[in-house]
Amino acid sequence: MESAAGRTQRALAVWLVIAQLLQIVAAQDLQVDFYGGTCPSAEKIVRDAVEAAVAKDHGNAPGLIRLHFHDCFVRGCDASVLLDGPKSEKVASPNFSLRGFEVVDAAKAELEKQCPGIVSCADILAFAARDSIELTGGKRWEVPAGRRDGNVSINAEAEAMLPSPQLNVQQLTDSFTRKGLSQSDMITLSGAHTIGRIHCSTVVARLYPETDPSLDEDLAVQLKTLCPQVGGSSSSTFNLDPTTPELFDNMYYSNLFSGKGVLQSDQILFESWSTKLPTMFNVLSTTSFTSSFADSMLTMSQIEVKTGSEGEIRRNCRAVNPVVEAPSPL
Numbered sequence: 602m603e604s605a606a607g608r609t610q611r612a613l614a615v616w617l618v619i620a621q622l623l624q625i626v627a628a629q630d631l632q633v634d635f636y637g638g639t640c641p642s643a644e645k646i647v648r649d650a651v652e653a654a655v656a657k658d659h660g661n662a663p664g665l666i667r668l669h670f671h672d673c674f675v676r677g678c679d680a681s682v683l684l685d686g687p688k689s690e691k692v693a694s695p696n697f698s699l700r701g702f703e704v705v706d707a708a709k710a711e712l713e714k715q716c717p718g719i720v721s722c723a724d725i726l727a728f729a730a731r732d733s734i735e736l737t738g739g740k741r742w743e744v745p746a747g748r749r750d751g752n753v754s755i756n757a758e759a760e761a762m763l764p765s766p767q768l769n770v771q772q773l774t775d776s777f778t779r780k781g782l783s784q785s786d787m788i789t790l791s792g793a794h795t796i797g798r799i800h801c802s803t804v805v806a807r808l809y810p811e812t813d814p815s816l817d818e819d820l821a822v823q824l825k826t827l828c829p830q831v832g833g834s835s836s837s838t839f840n841l842d843p844t845t846p847e848l849f850d851n852m853y854y855s856n857l858f859s860g861k862g863v864l865q866s867d868q869i870l871f872e873s874w875s876t877k878l879p880t881m882f883n884v885l886s887t888t889s890f891t892s893s894f895a896d897s898m899l900t901m902s903q904i905e906v907k908t909g910s911e912g913e914i915r916r917n918c919r920a921v922n923p924v925v926e927a928p929s930p931l
């Protein structure tokens with residue numbers, strides 16, 4: 602007869618094997634053309650939605666790129682940033698100006714019509730970021746897919762994980778290292794600030810009470826006109842790249858050389874990398890910048906992904922799937 606202790610040990614061993622098997626299933630790698638067999642038009646549907654949205658409002662391109670970044674840095678690339686809720690990531694202060702949610706909704710609605718329950722919201726974000734970069738002049742890359750959607754979204758986690766523009770170089774580097782990204786990835790990915798906008802509420806700390814001396818004088822005057830210390834609107838916006846604001850090129854870096862980087866963290870990074878990281882000068886050639894950018898995006902888009910049997914495929918990107926009650930036995 603097996604003792605109670607023996608039975609417990611055996612049950613534990615069986616459970617460990619099951620847990621390991623589950624882990625193996627969950628750790629399946631992402632794959633290029635993941636939806637080839639189940640929803641062959643998935644990437645085209647997303648692309649069409651992004652193209653239509655960017656044609657209507659160019660700001661959707663930077664919006665979608667940033668959405669993917671803010672998603673991946675909190676609980677991995679699992680679309681947690683898309684979940685609605687009074688305490689979800691969306692309401693965290695670094696997310697106050699996120700945009701592009703409606704574009705994801707439009708893509709998802711079409712995907713649910715053509716291939717219900719197949720394509721994750723997390724993959725839509727990864728495809729849409731890639732398409733936005735290509736549509737604005739950057740380099741295209743193949744996006745490995747198979748991410749599953751998470752069902753937790755907590756504003757405090759977004760506050761803790763997303764880098765603030767007021768951090769110093771070490772803190773900025775730490776926030777990327779925590780996510781498995783190198784300093785070189787950080788500097789390259791910050792090149793995304795070659796398109797998009799910044800709000801007065803973000804920039805005023807560089808203007809008042811003292812003007813940040815590293816700001817170009819003419820740019821400081823323009824910023825002060827748009828964002829006066831008293832009576833201005835915190836919702837007014839300014840182009841992050843005042844030179845070629847709608848083009849995904851490497852002007853962001855050239856701007857920094859002439860004090861025309863609007864974001865404080867970019868200026869801080871520049872002061873460090875331009876002297877201490879000579880290898881980063883490769884970003885000063887457009888071709889090598891766009892290639893390095895694609896490589897670093899590929900790394901970022903695989904942060905802590907859920908695969909296999911983890912998470913779920915949300916039917917609506919803004920809400921977790923309703924729990925389906927099992928039919929009660931007769």
Ligand code: HEM
Binds near residue numbers: 664666698765793798
């Ligand atoms: C290095 C750390 C980073 C910091 C501190 C930072 C911070 C910011 C801030 C404060 C804004 C402007 C928000 C506003 O006033 O509305 C912004 C905009 C933006 N960021 Fe970053 N960012 C960082 C890295 C990144 C990365 C890695 C990406 C993408 C790969 C990215 C993509 C963007 C884009 C595209 C915009 C413009 C968004 C729009 O026009 O809607 N940023 N960022």
